[in-house]
Amino acid sequence: MKIKNFKLERFYAKYEFTVPFMLSSSDAESFEIKKLLELEKGATEKFFEMKLSYTESQGNIELRNQIATLYRFISPDNIIVFSGAEEGIFVFINSILEEGDHVIVQYPAYQSLYEVCKANKIEVSYLQMIEAENWRLDINNIENLVQNNTKAILINSPHNPTGYLVTKEEQVTILEICQKNDIILFSDEVYRFSEYNEELRLVSACDLYRKGISLGVLSKPFGLPGLRIGWLALKNSALKKPIQAFKDYTTICNSGPSEFLATIAIKHSKRLLSRNMDIILKNLQELEVFLKKFSNHFEWVKPLAGNIGFIKIKFSNEVENFVEDVIKRKGVLLLPSTVFDYDNSHFRIGFGKENFSEALYLLEQYVKENL
Ligand SMILES: Cc1ncc(COP(=O)(O)O)c(C=O)c1O
Known part of the structure; x- marks a missing residue:
């Protein structure tokens, strides 16, 4: 590639x-690290006693239990942990999409959301954000972008670099189009939990739609990018299996110490x-x-x-x-x-x-x- x-x-x-x-x-x-360990009684001792062995490929179960608390209807089994959100994007695109598929990607965007698609010869159309209208999505145009071979829509909200937040109405429109055309909704939610008005926080795509995949990470508002702990949350086992299998060719499993610290971080989020x-x-x-x-x-x-x-x-x-x-x-x-x-x-x-x-x-x- x-x-x-x-x-x-x-x-x-x-x-x-x-x-x-x-x-x-x-x-x-x-x-x-010291501050994180202090949040949990006995954590410092446990951390120093950890063996640096391989860990469970899907992600440590205690960590997945904690990640599941961030969603409504997601169980630990619905989560795959990755080395950062970046690996989640890379593995999703490489395992689920293929040459000849078409995707719709919000624009401007974090480059890997469209560049990894292009590298796999996947056709990309852009759903524009309109700066003159407070960066709103050009949602009226989304239906025109759908083709027979559209396999996924990739949305990032809250958005990098504008800080735009998709509205509930826009989210409904996107979901209706996905449902009607049997399209995957890949929802990059790495800035979730940083909404200035919590009432505007969206329900995660994985909680709303059978083909919804939510991308989360501890890097952004949590301030822990050095842990390199991100995840995909999805209920659809037909999508989950190939994603999980592809990870065997990227990182196999996560860093044990990072998983341990990430578990504490989410407990005290x-x-x-x-x-x-x-x-x-x-x-x-x-x-x-x-x-x-x-x-x-x-x-x-x-x-x-x-x-x-x-x-x-x-x-x-x-x-x-x-x-x-x-x-x-x-x-x-x-x-x-x-x-x-x-x-x-x-x-x-x-x-x-x-x-x-x-x-x-x-x-x-x-x-x-x-x-
Ligand atoms: C929208 C978006 N998605 C994914 C990522 C990747 O996150 P990470 O660096 O934690 O892998 C970033 C990082 O800047 C981002 O802004």
Whole structure:
């Protein structure tokens, strides 16, 4: 299989660990191992006594028990644990879709959602998001995109990079189309639990539809990307079997220590999420002040969830140059929209980290000195 470079990852590979201030992270503030272990009585001793053996390919049962609590009608048997959400996407596409199939993918999108399809010679159509209408999905067009060979619709909500949240009405329309045409709904829900208004949180696709597959992970609002623990939740055993079997060719099983820590993290998810939502909401307020102050240079549609937003620059159509210059002059890392195969006039900002104010201050200095 030949696959194009993952532009976002190649860009970050150049800068992420050398530029002093990361101001575009897709994940929220992380936790120390020690802090996680302290959440659970006796966990530290157990952790140090663990043997580094292979683990159950589907995922440790205690971990799957915990993951199941995040859904309504999902049992531990309906879950397959992966090394991050990225492996879940890769394995789903490689095991369920094949050459000649057609998929509909929300756009702009996290690149692997469409690039892994293209690498497998799967035909891709895009369901556009409309920036001028607060990034809403062009839902009226979805039916026109369906073909005889459409096998899956891939949706990401809450969305990277805009922070858009699919509405309940849009979700119903998507589900009706999937049901009517017997299409799989692959729902990338890695930012679930970061909705600013919890009433807008959607029921997971796996809980709503027999061919619904939900993708979850501990990387984003949970702030634990280093665990590399993600999962697919699905009730359909005909889909589950090939997905599970394909994993034998990627990672076979997960890291035992990560599974152990992930189990604790989900048991105490309320605490972890509430700490991170406090940081996110505080930073969001600061960011709104900044954007108001410099509204002649920047504009955005305020996200409805998550710790990232997609900001449009008004002063140029060369966002890559702007991003490179901010790195050079201030040591602050933004993410240009070109890595999303979008235009050249947006950048992603991340506001989930504790050092956000410092990084934003430097960006403000840049703006004052250079724009
Ligand atoms: C929408 C979306 N899906 C999947 C992933 C992959 O998550 P992970 O890095 O935890 O594998 C990301 C990471 O940025 C993402 O933004």
